[in-house]
Amino acid sequence: MRGFGSMEPLSNRKKVLEQKPMNFWERLYLPAIFQGMGITFRHMFKKKETVFYPEVEREFSENWRGLHSLKRDENGKERCTACGLCALSCPAEAITMIAGERQKGEEHLYREEKYAAVYEINMLRCIFCGLCEEACPKEAIYLDGPIVPADYLRKDFIYGKDKLVEDPIDHRI
Amino acid sequence: MELAFIIEKFILITVIFMVSLGVAAYSTLAERKIAGYLQDRVGPNRAGPGGMFQPLADGLKMFFKEEIIPTDSSAALFILGPSLALLTACIGSAVIPWGESIVIADRVVSLQVTDVNVGVLYIFGVVSLGVYGIMIGGWASNNKFSLMGAVRAASQSISYEIPMGLSIIALLMATNTLSMKEIAEQQHGANWNILYQPLGFLIFLVCSFAETNRTPFDLPECETELVGGYHTEYSGFKMGAFMFAEYLNMFLASTVMSTLYFGGYNYPGMDWVNGITGPLFGPLIGMGVLFLKIFVFIFFFMWVRWTVPRFRYDQLMNLGWKVLIPLAIANIVITGIVITIYDKL
Numbered sequence: 001m002r003g004f005g006s007m008e009p010l011s012n013r014k015k016v017l018e019q020k021p022m023n024f025w026e027r028l029y030l031p032a033i034f035q036g037m038g039i040t041f042r043h044m045f046k047k048k049e050t051v052f053y054p055e056v057e058r059e060f061s062e063n064w065r066g067l068h069s070l071k072r073d074e075n076g077k078e079r080c081t082a083c084g085l086c087a088l089s090c091p092a093e094a095i096t097m098i099a100g101e102r103q104k105g106e107e108h109l110y111r112e113e114k115y116a117a118v119y120e121i122n123m124l125r126c127i128f129c130g131l132c133e134e135a136c137p138k139e140a141i142y143l144d145g146p147i148v149p150a151d152y153l154r155k156d157f158i159y160g161k162d163k164l165v166e167d168p169i170d171h172r173i
Numbered sequence: 174m175e176l177a178f179i180i181e182k183f184i185l186i187t188v189i190f191m192v193s194l195g196v197a198a199y200s201t202l203a204e205r206k207i208a209g210y211l212q213d214r215v216g217p218n219r220a221g222p223g224g225m226f227q228p229l230a231d232g233l234k235m236f237f238k239e240e241i242i243p244t245d246s247s248a249a250l251f252i253l254g255p256s257l258a259l260l261t262a263c264i265g266s267a268v269i270p271w272g273e274s275i276v277i278a279d280r281v282v283s284l285q286v287t288d289v290n291v292g293v294l295y296i297f298g299v300v301s302l303g304v305y306g307i308m309i310g311g312w313a314s315n316n317k318f319s320l321m322g323a324v325r326a327a328s329q330s331i332s333y334e335i336p337m338g339l340s341i342i343a344l345l346m347a348t349n350t351l352s353m354k355e356i357a358e359q360q361h362g363a364n365w366n367i368l369y370q371p372l373g374f375l376i377f378l379v380c381s382f383a384e385t386n387r388t389p390f391d392l393p394e395c396e397t398e399l400v401g402g403y404h405t406e407y408s409g410f411k412m413g414a415f416m417f418a419e420y421l422n423m424f425l426a427s428t429v430m431s432t433l434y435f436g437g438y439n440y441p442g443m444d445w446v447n448g449i450t451g452p453l454f455g456p457l458i459g460m461g462v463l464f465l466k467i468f469v470f471i472f473f474f475m476w477v478r479w480t481v482p483r484f485r486y487d488q489l490m491n492l493g494w495k496v497l498i499p500l501a502i503a504n505i506v507i508t509g510i511v512i513t514i515y516d517k518l
Contacts, residue, residue: 033477033480033481036480036481037476037477037480037481039480040211040476040479040480041211041476043210043211043212043213044207044210044211046213047213048210048213048214048215049213049214050214050215
C-alpha cells in the first residue's frame, strides 16, 4: 500500500513553507499583540451579526424545506387522497397514513372519494429531503413551513392532521 | 479615638467595599458585553434594559444552585479556599488613596482608609496571599485537575511576583517612599510616574495579568487542559466566590496601576478645577478621574483577554524567568544610574 508520502500531487500548487527564524521585533511579541488588539478593537464598531431571534426571524432561502403542510384546493377541500406515494418515497419512513372513504355530505371536506383519515409524520425521523412533495401526484404536501419547534416528549413530535393540514381559506384571511 | 473619626472611617470603608463589589459585579457583565462586541455580537441583553440586571440574575443563579462538597475532599479547607480568595481580594483596597482630602463642615476627611507608611508592601502582601485561596481550594478538592491548577497557580504567582516586585523597586527608587498616599501626591497634575518608569510599568502590567490569573496567563483554570482548573469541583456560591475574587483582583490591580503609574486621582489642570469647585467637589472630581482610569484598565484587561490566546506553560515560565526578571533588573540598574547622574548635576 502506498502511503501518503508517496502520493502524487493532485495539483502543482503545493508550496513548501520556509520557516525563517524570527527577528528581534517578532521575538518581542508585543508588536504582534498590539496589531491583534487593533484588529479586535476595530471589530467593536462593526455591524453586529446578531439576529434577535424570537423578535426577528431570519429570511429563509427560496428552496428552504421546513415543516410540512397538507394543502387544500381552491374550494378548501383537502387534496390528499391517501395514495401512499409519499410514505413509499420517504427514505426515513417518517410518514404513515390510514385511508378513509368519503361519506355522503363530506364532499366539501375532501376532494377525492378517498382521503387520509389519519396522516402522521414523525418529525424526529424526517430528514426534510422533500421527496414526499416530489412524489405527491396531487400537490397535496409541501415543506413550506417554519422550523419544527422543540418539545419535551418524543410522542409530541409525531405530527397528526391537526398540525399538518393548512387552515381553511376563510380562516386564513 | 473620637467617635466622629470612627464613624467617618466606617462610612468610608462601607462605601469602598460596596463600590468594589458593585464594580466587580458589573465587570462580569462588562466582560461578556465586551467579549460580544469584540466578536461582532451584542452580548447579554435580555435581563433588564441592555442586560443591566444580568449580574443580579447571575448572582441569584449562583446562590440557588446546589452546592456539592465532594466526599473525598477535606470539607473545612474546601470551604476555606474560596472564602480566603474573596477575603484577600476585598482587603487590598484599604491603603488606596481614592482622592485628596475633602473638607466637610471644617472637618478634613481623608479619602483613604488608612495611610500605612508601607502601603505598597501591604498591597503586595495581600495580593500574594490571594493565591493561597486558589491553592487551598485546589488542594482540598482532591481532584487531579484541581491540584494541577493549584500547582500552576502557585508556581505562576511565585514566578511573576519577582519581576513585579523588582519593577516596583525601581519605582520606589524614583519616588523615595512606600506610602501610597505620598506616591499619589508626588504625581500632582500630569507628573505621572509612567513618564519616568515606562519599562517598569510594562513589566508591572504583564505581571498583574499573571497575578490576577487573567488571559493570556490563565493557566490555573485552563479549560482546554484542566477542565476547570482549581475550581473544577466547585459549584454554586463557592464557585461564584472564586469568580468574584478574580474580578475584585482585577479591580484592585487596575486601581494599583492607576495609582502607582498613572497619577491616581491627579489629572492635568486639577488646580484650576479645584479652585473653581472648592474643597469638597474638587477632590470628588479627582476621584471620578481615578475611577475613569480604573475602568480604562479594566477594559484593557478584558480587551487583552479576548484578543491574545493563552500561553503554553513553558512559555509562561520562560517569559517570567528569562525575560521579565532580567528586564526588571536592567530597569533597576538604569533607574539607579539616571538618579545618580541627576543628583550629581
